Amino acid sequence: MHWQEMPPIVARSVHIIADECEHISPADGKGYSSKSAYRRSLKDHGMVELGNDRIEPKPFRPTPTGDVLRRVAYQKGVRG
Numbered sequence: 001m002h003w004q005e006m007p008p009i010v011a012r013s014v015h016i017i018a019d020e021c022e023h024i025s026p027a028d029g030k031g032y033s034s035k036s037a038y039r040r041s042l043k044d045h046g047m048v049e050l051g052n053d054r055i056e057p058k059p060f061r062p063t064p065t066g067d068v069l070r071r072v073a074y075q076k077g078v079r080g
Helices: 035-044 067-076
Strands: 020-024 031-034
Touching: 020 035, 031 035
Parallel strands: none
Antiparallel strands: 020 031
């Protein structure tokens, strides 16, 4: 078999995320060396840890005013 005819090799690997960290909780002022303990502390105090995920902005919808409101009211048969 020629090398150009060989199927592609798919590399597989394991990604391990460590639990160690150096955080001081804003909830209780204590230092934590474990992410899970830190998050548990936040949860116990009614807080949530936010990530760095991008939030997609909502599309702009202008607030209807003046003529637009009168036209909609007229179309719905509202008198006033």
